[in-house]
């Protein structure tokens with residue numbers, strides 16, 4: 410319950426224009442990129458500084474009001490869906506890059522800074538911020554920290570946790586804590602590592618100190634075209650088995666290639682079964698022999714054609730097409746749900762066959778575009794959210810895909826998190842004791858569990874979460 414005086418008290422902290430209470434404006438915040446479930450907050454508050462976040466959380470603590478942190482709302486597991494949380498604390502006005510330290514290769518930024526803005530700020534020193542989610546032109550560093558986000562280039566460079574040195578976190582009682590810092594290897598427990606990936610359940614991250622890395626001297630970006638998904642996935646295993654670690658190794662299947670080509674006109678062959686984008690980087694002198702070896706492996710696996718981007722413009726166009734692939738999906742169906750599972754790389758052919766079978770059984774089209782080098786699949790299930798029967802089939806198909814990932818020795822998420830979407834699947838990976846211990850850990854930060862309630866953990870002994878929003882997209 411939200412005490413009626415709270416919106417005005419919030420206005421006193423952040424100003425009149427920092428609080429949204431009008432129904433039509435609130436609807437903007439009723440879901441993230443996972444649109445199968447929706448729930449509208451009662452109030453959205455938009456602080457500009459750590460001090461304002463702390464004052465907001467102190468007020469909510471005093472009034473015992475639950476809240477949910479939100480960045481840009483590009484999450485794909487319903488992480489910022491307000492469940493039993495009347496207030497949403499949104500960091501979209503906290504966009505200052507506070508320091509870029511070229512000599513020590515660090516940047517300190519506010520939580521609402523967009524991922525790509527960090528790399529843009531570091532360009533002058535030939536540095537960049539490595540984690541590059543495909544949503545990097547929109548998603549925020551706070552959201553990346555909460556989800557431990559990855560991206561195409563995390564195959565070689567690691568995910569967010571490998572690039573965060575410190576965070577400033579406002580605890581749910583309003584206390585501001587500094588975890589880690591600008592130096593490497595802080596002694597004691599790795600509280601930064603614990604916070605990265607905590608999906609907004611520990612408090613609101615207000616600042617992060619990020620590691621910057623040197624831009625590679627050169628790149629070689631290859632496009633390999635295959636008749637079948639099987640041949641493409643065997644190539645992925647072949648490249649890694651040969652001891653080559655590409656910077657990125659991405660796959661798109663025929664359905665997504667056709668949509669991407671229609672949208673961006675890169676020149677992809679729309680009759681191909683699958684394409685791989687393989688990027689090698691490092692010292693210019695070493696790249697040519699590696700590229701030749703990769704081309705050989707593609708040919709052994711029956712590639713129809715392999716080409717190398719001839720200049721930076723062609724490389725950029727290729728990446729633009731890949732990173733905007735989700736945007737092209739609107740050409741295929743009115744709605745889509747992006748799944749996120751992981752399998753051992755060698756099991757990619759098996760999981761893609763399973764996905765295709767599940768699609769046929771549920772009469773759903775499923776497109777695939779994913780970080781193949783990591784074994785991180787993203788089946789995109791196409792549907793129409795106005796049709797309740799289709800929605801039900803999408804939910805069942807998604808569940809079966811995740812079960813198949815686990816059965817093949819993988820996991821239920823590679824980078825999008827559990828959010829609300831995958832709560833029911835947590836027991837596939839964790840025992841009741843594991844889940845209990847994780848929740849005890851959460852209570853250290855948030856004893857009353859008022860920060861992002863209803864996320865990550867299933868309620869013990871309950872088969873279907875009753876805290877989930879009643880208004881499904883199709884109903």
Ligand SMILES: Cc1cc2nc3c(=O)[nH]c(=O)nc-3n(C[C@H](O)[C@H](O)[C@H](O)COP(=O)(O)OP(=O)(O)OC[C@H]3O[C@@H](n4cnc5c(N)ncnc54)[C@H](O)[C@@H]3O)c2cc1C
Nearest residue numbers: 480481482483484488543549551552553555559609614824
């Ligand atoms: C087209 C598209 C492509 C994508 N590609 C990728 C990809 O390649 N790799 C990848 O990993 N993800 C990808 N994503 C998913 C998404 O962009 C990431 O999860 C991203 O990190 C979310 O950032 P956000 O700012 O939008 O966070 P939101 O969606 O607003 O929130 C996500 C979670 O973080 C929490 N949170 C947000 N800000 C804070 C904060 N300041 N403090 C504490 N908790 C906070 C929220 O409570 C929520 O649980 C993609 C999404 C889209 C739509």
